[in-house]
Amino acid sequence: MLHVVAPGEVLQLCASRFGGLSAGEETVSIFDAGGRVLFEDIVAQENIPGFDRSTVDGYAVRATDTFGCSAANPAQLRFKGAVLMGEGAGAAVGSGECAGVPTGGMLPEGADAVVMVEDTEDYGDGCRYILKPVSPGANLVLKGDEASPGKTVIPTGTVLLASHIGALAALGVSLVRVWAKPVAGILSTGNEIVPVDAPLSGAKVRDVNAHMLYRLAEVAGARPLPLGICSDGFETLSAAVETAAAKCELLLISGGSSAGEMDVTAKVIAALGEVHIHGIAAKPGKPTVIGEIAGKPVFGLPGHPVSAYFSFLNFVIPAIVSMAKTCAMPRTAPCVLGADIPSNHGREDYIPVRLSPPAQNGNLPEAMPVRLKSGLIALLGEADGYIVAGRDSEGLFKGEQVEMYPLL
């Protein structure tokens, strides 16, 4: 028999046992850093930009020379030549002078503003006529506006978006230290399990879980490592699990997690390490084992794919997220139940639902439960998400507003 524990307690226990774990750090190119979690503060070593820079095509001027000018009474400034893109700014701009400057070009010494080319006239007399006054600093990005030496531009722990990748490039950082993804070993057990491309005979079934867990582990932020199929039996599984645990940072074993004669996962984990949980008050997902071997989290997931799926979402993802230092929990969407859903007091129920668009604009979409037996992974593919009936709930009612969790 399983000694079932409430989901909330399971998560607390996992947090206290596994909360301090990580897979350490690694250094990656910024081409590969998108979505990774920063292991270090990124601190500017220099001024960015490194020089005062025009944000428009126009003329660098001393702002005071333009004060009071207008289209009727333009300011006449002697043209000293043009700054070239990417080149130094050349000669200084003195009083009564101006210099052409392109967008992104360097502001010449002496100038303190840029007049847009649209606000000037060129009559071919070696001067430019300024039609609108500008304030000091107009149309400029100043040296150090983006970052100055010692400024923390991106703090450690940031999940790197494209905008951060751009900032890293701006700072001249081409390699970056990030938290390593924990390696999640995936081991399938069961005399009935054969590889997906092997012929079926007798009562054999294909290894669904290895593939499903591979993708789930990837989405959760781990580096999945397929470790094959192990037949039932304490000795065989013990040897396989011991070898597997050495190769990964957390281990997923699917099958054999119940309390039947052939279900030796819990015994194997107990022999090689410690079992913390065997049985969770959740459906699907009740026959789940959680323990550790050599300080590494080991999850014994149900052989039924749909049960393994929900056990993974509810209990493995928090562990991976914690180890990977991400914060990638899915966001829910509100919807309205389209049917009554019975639920058992004392356990959490996860109910796959399919959405239909709302009859009226502005209404929430309607969620209809997708009936599935826990072995039927193909039917889960027809769902848009799932809802949770809490352990104190005895059912959810048609018309009730609920939150749908996305499938992964």
Added chain:
Amino acid sequence: MLHVVAPGEVLQLCASRFGGLSAGEETVSIFDAGGRVLFEDIVAQENIPGFDRSTVDGYAVRATDTFGCSAANPAQLRFKGAVLMGEGAGAAVGSGECAGVPTGGMLPEGADAVVMVEDTEDYGDGCRYILKPVSPGANLVLKGDEASPGKTVIPTGTVLLASHIGALAALGVSLVRVWAKPVAGILSTGNEIVPVDAPLSGAKVRDVNAHMLYRLAEVAGARPLPLGICSDGFETLSAAVETAAAKCELLLISGGSSAGEMDVTAKVIAALGEVHIHGIAAKPGKPTVIGEIAGKPVFGLPGHPVSAYFSFLNFVIPAIVSMAKTCAMPRTAPCVLGADIPSNHGREDYIPVRLSPPAQNGNLPEAMPVRLKSGLIALLGEADGYIVAGRDSEGLFKGEQVEMYPLL
């Protein structure tokens, strides 16, 4: 001067010019198929499961033999031995007989239900005593319940989730046809641009856009292809763009997209193909060129990283999503403005905001605008998302509820 076009018209034009494009199909292992878009209907070739299967550990029986039994008056059934996991079911179960069967084991011929082991007694006399009646079909998944030959299990166009990967494995599909990701060539232009790890001198700046666009293209569903930095000048850029266009399915050129003397992107696209748009009524992102070369979409994005960022989100993502056949547009989150935001009538404004948690539970988070000049990519990293002020809006007001778009 740019001839600006409204964002809505830009999207319509792109849809009509580029809507029929794709990068074709490719075949991938199901290990690599997560997140990809199915190019074919997945049709079952056989019954899944291939045999009637027990969902519990227990005894296979004829249900009629258990009718009327109870703990006080158990049904006595002769034990004919146990079905082994993954093996054929052996001898048939006749009237008055039962056979042990594990979870997932094959139901012997003659039996039509399984009694859970918890509802039986074994007194060691070669019989099993059934304490609770079962109905025909109890605790069984029947042959073909999941899929039968000819059934479309996953329709073409589905974005493959972990649950679909599981279903593919269940069906024996280890290779799958998916839409290929369009190759997005990324070319930076500008005499001032140097690679990220090159030393800076004069008024040079680092190639921020190539790295930022690489990640954005990846997130949008394309396969980014960095094509280096090209200096300004019509001849040089023409040659580079012609070579680049041959290597990709869509081309992103950053820099030179304005209407200044050195801005030759539009001229180059016009010479090698056709320019559809030059200038969009949007800020940031106004100096954007959209055209095509040899039937391939070409985007001339602004050199300012923040402008390039928003042009990509607004105009390049829809094109990539359409070519890749995904539907990955980001979901918005409601928030309340923490300050007035002025906006210009006649153009769409994109305003980066930073969220602060709501003062009271149940309230929406407060969004404060992050002030940034369009060159300052580092500051964009401080934002949590952005809001849109429509082209008919003359500003948004403190306390107004708005939708925040996520940064990518």
